[in-house]
Amino acid sequence: AQSVTQPDIHITVSEGASLELRCNYSYGATPYLFWYVQSPGQGLQLLLKYFSGDTLVQGIKGFEAEFKRSQSSFNLRKPSVHWSDAAEYFCAVALYSSASKIIFGSGTRLSIRP
Amino acid sequence: EAGVTQFPSHSVIEKGQTVTLRCDPISGHDNLYWYRRVMGKEIKFLLHFVKESKQDESGMPNNRFLAERTGGTYSTLKVQPAELEDSGVYFCASSHDRHTEAFFGQGTRLTVV
Numbered sequence: 001a002q003s004v005t006q007p008d009i010h011i012t013v014s015e016g017a018s019l020e021l022r023c024n025y026s027y028g029a030t031p032y033l034f035w036y037v038q039s040p041g042q043g044l045q046l047l048l049k050y051f052s053g054d055t056l057v058q059g060i061k062g063f064e065a066e067f068k069r070s071q072s073s074f075n076l077r078k079p080s081v082h083w084s085d086a087a088e089y090f091c092a093v094a095l096y097s098s099a100s101k102i103i104f105g106s107g108t109r110l111s112i113r114p
Numbered sequence: 115e116a117g118v119t120q121f122p123s124h125s126v127i128e129k130g131q132t133v134t135l136r137c138d139p140i141s142g143h144d145n146l147y148w149y150r151r152v153m154g155k156e157i158k159f160l161l162h163f164v165k166e167s168k169q170d171e172s173g174m175p176n177n178r179f180l181a182e183r184t185g186g187t188y189s190t191l192k193v194q195p196a197e198l199e200d201s202g203v204y205f206c207a208s209s210h211d212r213h214t215e216a217f218f219g220q221g222t223r224l225t226v227v
Contacts, residue, residue: 096212104149104157
């Protein structure tokens with residue numbers, strides 16, 4: 001079955017600390033992998049996506065993600081978080097690069113400690 | 115350029131009533147998608163329009179939900195009659211085609227009481 005698992009429901013990190021959000025997926029074909037962010041009162045914004053090539057993907061707002069095929073993982077990282085990074089983060093997979101039948105994880109809420 | 119716009123941002127209705135959500139995609143985007151996040155659950159795909167045609171409606175939960183996109187521009191999603199379990203956030207997204215990035219709206223939070 002196709003699924004995305006985000007094991008951490010809520011994470012709190014101190015401002016300036018590093019961040020890693022975990023994501024594992026199960027998908028029959030080779031999927032597109034995405035990370036989206038939803039800030040309070042905002043829509044879903046695409047942070048980055050991966051399909052092929054370099055397994056370390058750079059995104060917006062200083063985020064990056066690493067694809068590990070052997071672990072079926074696509075973890076999101078940021079070396080130093082800012083208070084404005086407080087939001088909910090969603091890992092997702094899809095057959096296409098658009099929004100066609102995206103399968104989302106349950107989300108990880110990130111809080112920033114001053 | 116305006117993004118994807120959804121109306122209303124928040125709706126509170128009583129069980130059994132009807133609610134219509136609207137989505138205005140980015141101008142020129144033929145593809146329009148509806149998703150929803152029921153409380154505590156994942157964001158789930160509902161359906162996909164290409165212009166005015168339903169390309170895929172496999173995610174529509176039941177026949178109380180009706181989506182339309184007359185003229186291939188804006189889309190509406192009607193829930194009739196609404197049930198308590200329909201509460202959640204309904205997202206709309208649009209893309210130029212199936213292979214280009216989709217942009218999401220801010221969502222409509224529906225509360226059925």
